[in-house]
Amino acid sequence: MLMLISVLFPILSGFALLLSGTEDRHRREVWVIATAVFTAGLAIAAVLTGYGTKTVLVRFTQTVALTFGADGLGSVFAAMVSVLWVIASFYALEYMKHEGAETRFFGFFLASFGVTLGVAFSANIVTMYLFYELLTLATLPLVMHAMNGKARYAGKTYILYSMTGAGLGFVSMIFLQYYGGGDFTLGGTLDMNAIAGSENTMLLFFVLGFFGFGVKAAIFPFHGWLLDASVAPTPVTALLHAVAVVKSGVFAVMRLTYYSFHYEAIFGTWAQVIVVCAAAFTVVYGSANGLRTPHFKRRLAYSTVSNLSYILVGVAMMTPAGLVAGVAHMLFHAVNKITLFFGCGAVYYRTHKEYVYELAYIGKEMPVTMATFAATALSLMGVPPLCGFTSKWMLGTAAMGTGLTVGWIGAGALIISALLTALYLMSILFAVYAPGEKPIHAENKDPNWLMKGPLVALACLCVAVSLFAHPLLELVSQLLGVLL
């Protein structure tokens, strides 16, 4: 029941904010923070009390129902989203002060929280599909927030890509409903006896579904929307396009691969070859493009494209170790990338600098912001002992552990991309700290604590997660029901 409330409460609260149309900034701030904190508390309470339980909201037929439940994967995802959403809310309140139409923004911002939790707490593919589509609609106004040419174009691209993905995912969903259906279980819901003889059809529908839900995970060739969407205000890019929306895509792919289809039946087939190759290609493609992109935020967006496919490489290994590695990278990348985007946004907010080559000595002007940026950049690069290294190591060993050729392809892509990642992030750090120009007299331009606080908190979270990566991942694999 708590799950249901945690899903519905922020949606209703968001719409209430929209309807009230309040222009009182203080009132809105209280409203947003209260809703975010309360919802996060509800979600975590729902995970703690309701772990393993299910609630049926509506039952349409024997196999089609709106069901909510908190299993291991959903709990991990919900917890991650809740923690980051609260932190991001503080940052957004400060950042949006100059963007206008704040009430509309925060209305949809809160509604998206509920919808994302809905994706996390869905217990079958129909429910997940519903919330997955709602997420597109709820976040569209956030992407188009500026309502200028760029933003409207980005919004249209977003909706087109998402609808394409929805179409492909829908086909896959129908197949799943036809040959089984029912609630997510690790190992799949398909009736393998009924499928016997038409395995290739199953694989085809799996590939369609993988790419369909992979649209939100920005897998090549469906990555275009994510790059255009980086015209959105930074809190949106950081929270939705590095955490909530794109991770919902990854989450949906995990649900599809491990909890709907039989991953063991896909292991070693042509379908696996296709999805691994696509993911591996995206990994390298994203990093390579990141390296050539001078636009700061867009470079980070390419980096997100690449890193999402790291997760997909892990998922596509079709082994429990791959799933755990994917979840690990999902968590660690979320913490790292949201900090990087926040840092990028803070720079834009204070100095209106958008390009990497403009950033000379910004490290001296904004020491705190850039220190958090540097720490998480090192982590994302995979510098041990920070958390990015741990998850990449797990991904690599999981890929090698399959003993398949695709495992080598995956691991090779990780290594090449790690190099490119180091290059595109280090070149930012070079520009920020040692541009080789005459040092200017630097006045402190760090933002106020409403913005700096989340950055520092996230950087500390990154270090804490790095230090306690092992207990955390043991908990995760226990929750997933997978022995490492």
Add this chain to the structure above:
Amino acid sequence: MSQFLLLFLVFFPTVCAPVSYLIGRKSKGMRNYFVAVVTGLELAAAVLLMTSGEAAVRLDGVCGLGLGFAADGFRCLMTLIAAIGWFEATLMLREYFAHSRNRNRYYVFWLLTLTGTVGVFLSADLFTTFVFFEVMSFASWVMVIHTEKPDAIKAAETYLAVAVIGGLVTLMGIFLLYHLLGTLEINSLYHAASAVESNGALWVAGLLTLVGFAAKAGSFPLHIWLPTAHSAAPAPASAVLSGVIIKTGIFGILVLSTQVFRYDYNWGIVMLALGVITMVLGAVLAVFSIDLKRTLACSSVSQIGFILTGIAMQCLLGHHNAMAVDGTLLHIVNHASVKLILFPAAGVIYCTTHTFDLNKIRGFGKGKPLLMLVMGIPMASLAGVPGLNGYVSKTLLHESIVEYIHLVPQTAGLFTAVEWAFLFAGGLTAAYMLKLFICIFIQSPAEEAHWAGKKKYASKLSMGTLAGLVAVMPVMGLLPNKVMDGLAALGRGFMHGEAPAHAAEYFAWANLKGSLISLCIGVAVYLLIIRPFLTVRDCTGVSYPDRWPQKLDLETGLYRPLLCVILPFIGAFFARVAEGIVEGTVHLLSDLLYRGQTRNVCPPEDEEFAAYDAKPKSRVGFRYSFAYSIILMGIGLSLTLLYVLFKG
């Protein structure tokens, strides 16, 4: 107790790094004392560990695979060298840094690098080695870029590129090793490796792992970072870079050579090729160099070649490797001690002259006997003058080659060539040291030199520290059987060397002969090549022109074009092809659907984001487009019909 010591040694500097930053915000003097005390405590702990015997500790679950540390003779010795290096360099830093900026930042990373280095030396498995190797690589990058001058930034770029690329290739190799062997525990690698059937895969894994370690050690062809980075870093930092940090690469190579490929002939040949090329090439570069610090850096490359040759002989000699093992270890120790003195001494010269250019510091040492001793003795030691410690390790390395010639007469020709290359490289060492010595201490200074009148050139603390270290060298060199053999014994457990059948007679004629040949070659090179070709004499005195042909620079000739031009071109080509296929399809379809409509999308204005026009245009040609749609639909239906008809 020793387990606590292990963890203390590794993590204590890291814990102190932020503290030093905070103290530095308040008081610079206090911070300097604090860092000196920290490194002093580290040194004390290293000595304690040395006396407390073997130990091991594991931190399960940190960083994925868990970290493991162990202490044995070799590891303790390397840790001790690191601690001595850091302590000494910290003492030297105070004077060197008197007018420098960003010292707070520097000290933080100085301590982090110490953690990384000690972590590598004490690691019990390759995973731990790699983790700390990377920590050290990234932390020491800040030391290289410290001055933020253009040449430092360029050197730091190269350093980082080599470290990152090398590190990742090594990571791939470690993945493979882990996959093949099922363990990364250094002590069990040998057994696991001998059980592996596919030799090819093991070699691929081994060679990949080698890349990063060889790059850090400064082995050819990845030595390119070393001369520039050493020149750019502050002199005390160069001291630990050269004396200690590049030895972490040697540590990794030793793990491969004495565990995974123990007694493997082919591996030995690979290492020998690397070693011989590196030692000759580095020495040639040093002879041509006209910069004091660069000469010392190139000399480091060359000495790494000597050490690699020793490692190669360990593999080749199999169970008869006693001399090679002892020689390798002692040369690591000797090279570290020599460079830990020469680089800070160069820093002393820099503090007064503000340059390392031989043309400008010429004659600086004239009338400074203490400086002459402090620099002259290590120079002579590295050149292999009997009576100093360098002679002992070179003799052992030389004898191991001679022994192999006797053991395996079939390949005597090849190894005689190796022996002469060894003696020649030793001769070049003598030659460039002679060049430096004569330049600094014999020739007279240029008249315009601004420092010419000054008497005081260094603080008592600096010179006292250096003189204390120098005093050890003759003791080691004159009592080799007492001091050096004891040190050598420490490495045998780690490198799996047999104890020698009898104590070596270092001062027998057969051994002295090699050294004398080398020294003669050195004097000949100095007189016949350096004086006539690499110096110019005119009325103002002697000057040293840069005669090294620019085209032979591997970095600007090969690596930079490859990495900055060719590879990006290939990558961009494939990326654009892939993008073109997708975009092309989309364009084709949208052209088909929206034929006749004016487009209202602006091309990306800043090459980044496409956008709609500011004012939306009304849709035109709707009717046309509707009819067109019906035609398209008709075609689609016809195709479906045809498919249905011809399918059955």
